[in-house]
Structures are given as structure tokens and as C-alpha cells.
Amino acid sequence: MYLEFYGFREKPFSLTPDPRFVFLSKNHREAFAHLLYGIDNRAGFIALTGEVGSGKTTVLRALFSNLNADRHRSAFIFNPTLSPSALIQNINREFGISTPVSPDASVLDVLNSFLLQQNAEGRTVVLVIDEAQDLEAPVLEQIRLISNLETDRDKLIQIVLSGQPELLQILNRNEMRQLNQRITVRAHLQPMDFEDTVAYINHRIKVAGRRGSVIFSRGAQKRIYQYSRGFPRLINAACDRVLLAGYTRDEARITSKIAKEGIQDLRKNTAAQTTKRHFFLIPAFVMMAALLAGGLYFAGIDFPERFKASPPVETTPEETEQDPALTGEDVSAVLMDELGKISEAESARRAFNVLAGLWKVSPLPEGANLNPANGMERAAQERELCLYRFSGNLGALLRIDYPAVLELKLDGISGRRFVSLVGIENEELLVDSTLSEKKSLSFKELEKYWTGQGFLLWKDSLNLLARALPGSRGNSIKQLQSLLYETGTYRSPLTGVYDDSTISAVKEFQLSKGILQDGIVGNQTLMFLYRSGDYFETPRLTAGEK
Numbered sequence: 001m002y003l004e005f006y007g008f009r010e011k012p013f014s015l016t017p018d019p020r021f022v023f024l025s026k027n028h029r030e031a032f033a034h035l036l037y038g039i040d041n042r043a044g045f046i047a048l049t050g051e052v053g054s055g056k057t058t059v060l061r062a063l064f065s066n067l068n069a070d071r072h073r074s075a076f077i078f079n080p081t082l083s084p085s086a087l088i089q090n091i092n093r094e095f096g097i098s099t100p101v102s103p104d105a106s107v108l109d110v111l112n113s114f115l116l117q118q119n120a121e122g123r124t125v126v127l128v129i130d131e132a133q134d135l136e137a138p139v140l141e142q143i144r145l146i147s148n149l150e151t152d153r154d155k156l157i158q159i160v161l162s163g164q165p166e167l168l169q170i171l172n173r174n175e176m177r178q179l180n181q182r183i184t185v186r187a188h189l190q191p192m193d194f195e196d197t198v199a200y201i202n203h204r205i206k207v208a209g210r211r212g213s214v215i216f217s218r219g220a221q222k223r224i225y226q227y228s229r230g231f232p233r234l235i236n237a238a239c240d241r242v243l244l245a246g247y248t249r250d251e252a253r254i255t256s257k258i259a260k261e262g263i264q265d266l267r268k269n270t271a272a273q274t275t276k277r278h279f280f281l282i283p284a285f286v287m288m289a290a291l292l293a294g295g296l297y298f299a300g301i302d303f304p305e306r307f308k309a310s311p312p313v314e315t316t317p318e319e320t321e322q323d324p325a326l327t328g329e330d331v332s333a334v335l336m337d338e339l340g341k342i343s344e345a346e347s348a349r350r351a352f353n354v355l356a357g358l359w360k361v362s363p364l365p366e367g368a369n370l371n372p373a374n375g376m377e378r379a380a381q382e383r384e385l386c387l388y389r390f391s392g393n394l395g396a397l398l399r400i401d402y403p404a405v406l407e408l409k410l411d412g413i414s415g416r417r418f419v420s421l422v423g424i425e426n427e428e429l430l431v432d433s434t435l436s437e438k439k440s441l442s443f444k445e446l447e448k449y450w451t452g453q454g455f456l457l458w459k460d461s462l463n464l465l466a467r468a469l470p471g472s473r474g475n476s477i478k479q480l481q482s483l484l485y486e487t488g489t490y491r492s493p494l495t496g497v498y499d500d501s502t503i504s505a506v507k508e509f510q511l512s513k514g515i516l517q518d519g520i521v522g523n524q525t526l527m528f529l530y531r532s533g534d535y536f537e538t539p540r541l542t543a544g545e546k
Contacts, residue, residue, distance in 0.1 A: 002247035009209030013236040013243070018396050020514015022058055023203045023232075025196040031059050031187035035160060036066065038185035039126055044147055044155040045182045047171070048162040050189030053233030056162050059189070060128060063160075064391060065516045065524070067126060073118055074126040076391060078452070081134055084142035091127060091146075093416070096374050112149050115156035125157045132163035133170065140170070144179045191230030197221070200232065201239060207514055215243070219256030227263045241266040334439070335449065336410050339417040347417045348372040351405040352379060354420035354432045355457045358403050358539040359385060372418065376405070376455050386465070388523050390454040394443055397454060398424070399514070400527060403539050406431070406446075407453040416451070424541050458527050461536050468521040472498045480521060483529045484509060 003011065012021075024032060031048060038046035050056045060076075067074055075094035082090060088107045097114045118125050129135070129143070149156045161167065161183070171180040192200060198221050205215060216224070216239075224242065228234035238259075245262030246254045254262075339347055349370040353363035361383040364370060370379065380387040390397060390404060397404060408417045423430040428440040462483075467476040477496045484490035489512070490505035503519035510517045513528045521529075530536045 002243050005247050006215060006243065006252065007210050008205075011240070012204040012208035012210070013240040014395075015233065015236055016393055016395055018393070018399075018514065020396065020399060021204050021207050022062060022514065022516060023200045024058070024062060025055075025192045025200065027190045027192060027196075028055055028059055028062075031189055032062050034185055034187035035059065035063050038160075039067075039072075039124060039158045042124065042155045042158060043185045044150075044158065045179075046158065046160045046185045046187075047167070047183045048160060048187050048189070049165055049167055051191075051231065052164060053231040054189040054191065055232045056189060057130075058232070060130070060160075060162060061392070062516055063128075065522075066518070069389070069523075071122070072124050072126055074128070077127070077129045078131065081136075082139065084138050087139055087142055088146075095125070096371055098371065108146075111146070112156075115149050116151075119151065119154065119156055126160065127157055128160040128162060130162045132161040133166040134163075135170075137175065140176065140179055144182070147182060192232070192235075193230060194222070194225050197225045197228070197230055197235060200235060204236075204239075207511070215246075215252075216254045216259070217256060220254045220259035223256055223259040223263060227266075238263055238266060335408070335417075335419075336413060339408070339410065339419075340413050342417075344372065344415040344417065345370050345375075347419075348376065348405070351418035351420045352376055352455075354422060355403055355405060355539075356383065358422065359383070359457055359459070361385065372407070372416065372455075380457055384459070385457045386460050386523065388456040388458060388527065390456055391452060393452065394429075394447060394450070397421075398541060400456065400524070401531065401541050402456045402458060402527065403541060405455040407451045408449045409451050410449055421454075421541065456527075458523075458530070459536070459538065460526060461530060464521060464526060465523070468498065470498050470503055470519060477502065480529075481505070483532070487512075487529070487532045 003009070014021075031050075035046055035048065037043075048056055048059065064074060064076070073095060075091060077087070077090055077094065085107070088111065092107055092111055092114075095111075095114060097110055115125055127146075135143070143159060143161075146157060147155065147159055165188075170176060171183070201216060201221065201224070220242065224235060224238045227238050242254055242259045242262035245265060246252070246258050249258060251258055342350070349364050349368055352370065356363045364379055370376065377387040388402075390400070403423075404421045405418050406421050408419060410417055419431045421429060422432050425440065428442060429446055431439050431441060431446070462476065462479050464476055464480055467474070468480045473496055475496060477498045478494045480498075481490050481492075481494045481496070481502060484502070484505040485494070487509055489508040490502065492501045506519045506521060506525065507517040509529070510519075510525055513524075515524050515528070531538060531540075
């Protein structure tokens with residue numbers, strides 16, 4: 001609504017997580033450093049805690065983006081309300097571990113074999129469990145047993161427990177002391193201070209495309225800080241409402257007065273939603289009262305006259321008629337009908353072949369037993385392509401703008417299934433399972449089944465991934481500098497030396513794309529670089545757009 005008025009390309013304060021808007025405050029950087037320290041030193045157990053909206057997800061995303069795929073194997077469990085056995089199965093599935101072949105082998109034995117293999121190959125295995133405050137005691141005990149998998153020298157798996165402060169209370173219980181004593185690295189996210197809050201606001205405004213003078217006055221920034229107390233989620237909510245307040249008043253600069261009015265509107269809306277939630281509880285209480293009354297009636301207990309029900313009131317057709325609810329049952333039925341007929345591996349093979357067709361490489365033959373975890377990567381390498389493992393939301397995926405294999409979880413079907421996201425048409429997403437014609441789904445319909453995990457194919461046309469490192473020299477660095485020059489971020493002579501000016505250019509380019517600014521040319525940085533010009537032919541989701 002207010003994007004054009006303020007000169008934004010997109011909403012700067014959306015509540016949906018987006019890696020392009022990642023901002024690490026002093027507290028976030030400290031927590032991030034603790035996590036990396038614990039993993040690099042194989043501490044075994046690491047705890048990350050913080051209040052709701054404090055930015056735990058931001059820190060975890062930064063962590064995953066910094067784990068080198070060649071040196072780490074990582075898995076993310078975001079639904080901890082599982083039984084102990086289901087947890088192990090989920091962990092194995094996330095690591096791409098096959099089910100036991102031998103009837104005598106347990107899922108824990110298979111996990112142990114996988115960890116020993118990764119350790120022998122020099123890789124560190126990282127398991128992150130989010131919302132850990134919801135874990136039941138038996139599941140926490142199962143996690144402790146997993147941590148027992150070790151060699152004489154090293155812990156075989158590094159486990160990060162991320163949760164709200166209630167997690168600390170659970171760990172402090174007497175029956176949890178064995179687990180609590182094993183957590184040697186801990187980080188607690190504090191709210192941002194005022195200066196970091198201002199930097200956070202300005203960072204998001206810049207990433208959203210705003211150029212020119214500062215929108216918020218100092219007084220407005222102070223009001224936003226007082227309301228949010230430094231919590232990123234509340235900062236986003238406040239800034240979005242305050243910008244809307246300025247837009248409705250035709251004010252391009254947000255003063256303290258406008259901020260005050262916008263925050264008051266936000267408080268009223270929050271209070272109204274709370275009241276509305278309470279209102280919806282009334283039918284439940286009425287139902288309970290009715291059941292109680294029926295029980296007393298059949299028990300032979302008389303009611304006083306004032307408690308007797310009044311005659312029912314007849315309703316008019318206008319009062320009873322309601323709009324039909326859009327439940328998405330048709331989408332679910334179609335997906336289950338098509339994907340339920342084939343196995344997980346066959347589903348992955350067909351989805352990979354859709355992308356292979358877009359990249360004009362040979363498909364996987366029928367009968368190929370494709371393991372989604374590592375089979376796709378091997379198949380991509382055989383076709384001189386790279387595989388990028390994506391974890392996030394649809395907004396972040398669409399900004400990368402590469403066709404992708406999406407992992408789905410369908411109710412009533414064991415394991416995972418896969419479809420290919422191949423385009424966007426009239427604000428609908430086009431998915432292809434190769435079983436029938438392409439299907440057009442809304443964002444909401446797809447997000448209902450998508451796990452947030454996906455695979456993207458891309459091509460390192462200049463073979464820069466392993467060569468473009470700070471301090472390197474040679475023709476590869478000159479090619480990198482040339483690519484950066486075309487984007488307008490590198491403004492020095494093409495020296496062929498990965499020096500400070502090259503690092504600064506990489507960071508500036510990463511900032512423009514919302515990538516973590518580490519000055520290192522990794523997968524995402526190269527994917528965006530190759531898309532920035534017209535020199536490399538790559539498939540797009542947004543056909544015909546630059």
C-alpha cells in the first residue's frame with residue numbers, strides 16, 4: 001500500500017523471515033559466535049535461548065549459511081512434539097539415512113554408523129532442534145542418549161537446542177541434571193539496545209530499496225524502541241504500522257507524533273484481537289453448559305425456572321446462509337492421489353528430471369533409486385551441475401529465482417514426496433510432478449504441504465566456487481572481479497588479486513541480495529552473480545524478467 005509512496009521495492013518490515021533482511025546485532029553476533037565455537041570445538045551440546053521474537057531463527061539461519069557443505073552435515077528439526085522413536089526416524093530422514101536393511105539393526109545403530117562414516121571423512125555433523133522448550137522428558141532423554149554416540153576423542157554429533165527461556169527451567173529440573181551438565185556452551189539472546197534498533201531499522205529500509213533521507217525522526221525511533229523493547233518482531237510490527245500511519249496522513253517523514261499514533265493503533269488492534277479470541281471461547285462454554293445441563297436432566301435433577309432454556313428463535317435464510325470455506329481439500333486430494341501412488345525415491349527422481357529438462361541435461365533413467373539426501377547431489381555432479389540445499393520460506397526461495405525441487409509432507413502418506421516449482425503465473429505457483437499437467441497453486445495452498453526444504457540446480461560456469469577465496473590470485477579472481485564490475489559493486493582495476501577492495505565489493509553485492517555479508521563467494525553469492533548479467537543462460541521462475 002505504502003511502497004511507492006516511500007520509494008520501496010518491497011515491504012521492509014514483513015513479519016515473514018527472509019534471509020536477505022538478516023541483521024546481526026551485537027547480541028546476535030555474540031550468540032552466533034558461541035554456536036560456531038561449540039560446533040568447531042565439538043562441544044557436544046549447545047543451548048540457544050531467547051524470548052519470543054528475539055531473533056533465534058535469525059541466528060540459526062546465519063549458522064546454517066556459514067556451515068560449509070563439504071565439511072559439515074546438518075539437519076533441522078522444527079517439530080519437536082514427537083515420540084522418542086519418531087524423533088530418531090525424523091533425524092535419520094533429515095540426514096538422508098536409509099532405513100535399516102538388517103532386521104537386527106535399530107534406527108539408532110544406523111545413525112551411529114552414519115556418524116562414524118562422516119567422522120572418518122572429516123565432517124562435523126550438526127543437529128539443530130528448534131522450539132526445544134516443547135520437548136517431553138522422554139524425548140530429552142532420547143536426545144541425551146544420541147549424544148552418547150562418540151569416539152575415544154570426539155563427540156560424533158553436535159546438538160543445538162534452541163528454545164524459549166522455559167527451556168532453561170526444564171533443564172534445571174533434578175531429573176534433567178545429566179543432560180543439563182552436558183551443555184557446556186550456552187547463549188541467551190537479549191533484546192537489542194537503542195542503537196542496534198536504529199541500525200536494524202535502517203538496514204531493513206536499505207535492503208527494501210529505499211534511497212535518500214532517513215524516514216524516521218530520532219523521536220519516532222525512540223517511541224518504536226520503547227514499544228518494542230528491542231525485540232525484532234515487535235520492531236517490525238511497529239514500523240509497519242507507523243509507516244501506514246504516515247502514508248494515510250500523506251507524511252513522507254515519520255515524526256514522533258505520527259509514531260505515537262501508529263503505535264496506539266497497533267495497541268488497539270492487538271487488544272481487539274485478544275477480545276475477539278475471548279469471544280470465540282463463548283460457544284465452547286455454552287456447549288459445556290449444555291452438556292452439563294443434559295447430564296443433570298437425565299439424572300433427575302430439576303432446574304430452577306430461571307435456568308430453563310427459552311424457546312428456540314427461528315432464523316431467516318439470510319442469517320443461516322454462509323459463504324463456503326476454501327479448505328484446500330481438492331488440492332490435498334489431487335496431491336495425495338498422484339504422489340501416494342509412487343515411492344519417496346521415485347517421487348524425487350521425477351522431480352529431479354523436471355529440473356534436468358529445464359537445464360537441458362540427461363534425465364535419470366526409470367528404476368534409478370534416488371536417495372533425496374545425497375543422490376540428487378551425485379546426480380547433479382554427474383551432469384556438471386551444482387546442487388544447492390535450500391531451507392526457508394517461499395519469499396526467500398522466489399527471490400533466488402531458480403526452479404526448485406520442493407519437499408512435501410502429506411497427511412496419511414509416510415515419508416516425503418517431491419514436486420518441482422517451475423514458474424510463477426498470475427501470482428500463482430506452477431508445480432510439476434510429471435504425473436499429469438502442471439498445476440497452479442496459491443502460496444497458501446503450497447505452504448500447507450511444503451516443509452520449507454528444497455533443492456536447486458545451478459551451474460558454476462566459471463568454476464569459481466573452490467577458487468575464489470580471500471588472498472587468492474589468478475585469472476579466476478579476475479573473472480570474479482569482472483562479474484562484480486558488471487553489477488556496479490567493484491570499481492577498481494581488474495588485478496586478479498582477492499584483496500580488500502574485492503572483499504568489499506563481494507560484501508556490497510551480498511548486502512544488495514540479502515546474503516550474509518562475509519566477503520566469501522559461496523553458493524548463493526555465485527548463483528546471484530551468474531544471474532546478474534545476460535552472459536549465462538539459466539532457467540528462471542520469472543520468465544521474461546530481469
